[in-house]
Amino acid sequence: MTGPTSRRTVLAAAIAAGVTAAAPPALAAARPAGDSPADDSSAATDEATEEAPVDYRSWTGYPDWLTGEAQGTRAVADPRPGIVIGRATGSTDYTDPHTRATATWETATWTSPPHTPPHPASELVASWNADTPAGTWIQTELGGTYTDGTATPWYVLGRWAAGDGDIRRTSVDDQSDGRSSVWTDTFSIDDTATGLRLASYRLRLTLHRRPGTQLTPTVWRIGAMASDIPDRFTVPASVPGEGRGCELPVPRYSQEIHKGQYPEYDNGGEAWCSPTSSEMVIEYWGRRPTAQQLAWVDPSYVAPQVDHAARHTYDYQYQGCGNWTFNAAYAATYRDLNAVITRLHSLNDVERLIRAGIPVITSQSFLADELDGAGYGTSGHLMCVVGFTEDGDVIANDPASADDAAVRHVYKRSQFETIWLRSKRYNADGQIRGGTGGVCYLYWPLRPSPAQTRVLGELGIR
Incomplete structure (x- = not known):
């Protein structure tokens, strides 16, 4: 689902198949400080920054x-x-x-x-x-x-x-x-x-x-x-770095179990990848709607907070829940959460954030054969990067999954980096369409840890 202009970056769309925390929750399998492998990721990131400011x-x-x-x-x-x-x-x-x-x-x-x-x-x-x-x-x-x-x-x-x-x-x-x-x-x-x-x-x-x-x-x-992201169909692969072996305990929610619920908000759960991803990270930071806030949701629905997030991110002009800015604004309505929309230059930037305990919600679009293991293609989709394998592949909470238990996916690093960072792509009909060029949502507490403050600052965010 895209806007009506050729330069419009892709928004989240339907799948084409259907406590003030000063420190983050504990990392799973995190490396000891100083145990990162030697690599040239810093040089690669500097080059990417210059080419795509x-x-x-x-x-x-x-x-x-x-x-x-x-x-x-x-x-x-x-x-x-x-x-x-x-x-x-x-x-x-x-x-x-x-x-x-x-x-x-x-x-x-x-x-x-x-x-x-x-x-x-x-x-x-x-x-x-x-x-x-x-x-x-x-x-x-x-x-x-x-x-x-x-x-x-x-x-x-x-x-x-x-x-x-x-x-x-x-x-x-x-x-x-x-x-x-x-x-x-x-x-x-x-x-x-x-x-x-x-x-x-x-x-x-x-x-x-x-x-x-x-x-x-x-x-x-x-x-x-x-x-000023250049027109690019491919991006250089980054070398796995300090994020290897780190995985954050982010809650897992499927958008698919909400199919048919509240179709007035972007045709129901099948299109709710953006608010579902936002809700995962909001709850990672220990925030969630109150019982009173959820009272409007049908009590028979599982994970009613996802329905709530969809209603409160819905853009009545766009007629969808994928407005990037409105998702960040929604996240920041919770106690002492910061939320911004930005672009990152490579998965090395994501690794630094993951190592500091900050999940990253990424926006991307791809054909079914461009991301092994996804099982679908999409003109725009949000998912949450929660970690990296020891080999540097991406661990993502992908809301386009059959149920909550199936949300965790491992995607090949090179494939994921390409579909996320490119600004041009071909659709199934061979037509040129836009890509997001590395757009992401970042949510973090008002009083972040020193490590979080440092990494955010290095990425130009305060």
């Missing part, structure tokens, strides 16, 4: 919120730094396109300072972490400057609320100036062959609340991954 920039600490331009918002330091509505400076009548209901909302805004990535970008994906109590919601926008000095429009990247009682969370399609476009969760340059790129950008947050109340959303993090 990725820059993640966020505003998340209290000093960050004091920068930029605030119109009615104010920064709060405790218990988690963020911005809130200090005083309403505007109002808007919003007609929800999915319910046709019109309501008036008070607003306040915060706009980041301009950020210039080290390399101009052909794509950008934003992500945010926020709390939106009933009666509130947020809108996120992008405004940028092209490499020729001209400006982009202000593009809406999402209208979002954790629940669905006030507005229907939604992306906004058909935004374009003829040079760049936004489809679902991704800003992209329409024709990269022209050499045009995004040189700098700002992110703008508009916080909404019911008039006459003191309600407010709280935004803890806003950031974006800007990248």
Whole structure:
């Protein structure tokens, strides 16, 4: 399932067959410190970084919120730094396109300072972490400057609320100036062959609340991954490194056992790879919905938290649960979890995260004969990398499995790396389609361990 533009990166789609944790849960079969084999993975990663630049920039600490331009918002330091509505400076009548209901909302805004990535970008994906109590919601926008000095429009990247009682969370399609476009969760340059790129950008947050109340959303993090991944059908294989023999105890959930449940959310469980993968990692970090939150789910359903995740990641415009940004936003609604969307350069980056105790949710697309052992082909699918074998092959919790017991898979390293990192591929009809170029979801606790902080920092994430 892809968006209607050739540069649209692949979203999660239906399968074509059908506690504040300061440290991670214990690693299974982890190597002793310093027992990693000698290899040239660092050099390979440096080369990949240069060839396919990725820059993640966020505003998340209290000093960050004091920068930029605030119109009615104010920064709060405790218990988690963020911005809130200090005083309403505007109002808007919003007609929800999915319910046709019109309501008036008070607003306040915060706009980041301009950020210039080290390399101009052909794509950008934003992500945010926020709390939106009933009666509130947020809108996120992008405004940028092209490499020729001209400006982009202000593009809406999402209208979002954790629940669905006030507005229907939604992306906004058909935004374009003829040079760049936004489809679902991704800003992209329409024709990269022209050499045009995004040189700098700002992110703008508009916080909404019911008039006459003191309600407010709280935004803890806003950031974006800007990248320029070249057109590539193959990628160089990485050398197995420090992740060999490490496997994280991530819960295993199948999307397939939810077939037919709540078809109003992307046709039921068969298409729920993204929220199912998100739920696995949320629970790995010791968080999960309460019994009260799950009360709406049919009590006869097994693993009702997967149904809950699907409902609360559902994008009413995309009509699916595979909006990358909305999955990260959902994960961050749980107590003291950070969540971002970024790109990584190789499985060596994933190994470093696994060794530090951080699972990685990856997005990929492939034909049935391109990934041995999967047993299906897909135009877009999310799964969770939880470890590596002693030989360096990938251990993945693949939600496209018959039941929870069958979720653990071992996939060949070279095959997995190719289908995940490539930006171009051929479909079953021999037509050229897009690949994700290494997109992943990363979720980790507010107070990570020193090892986690170090590895995230080395990957440009704080």
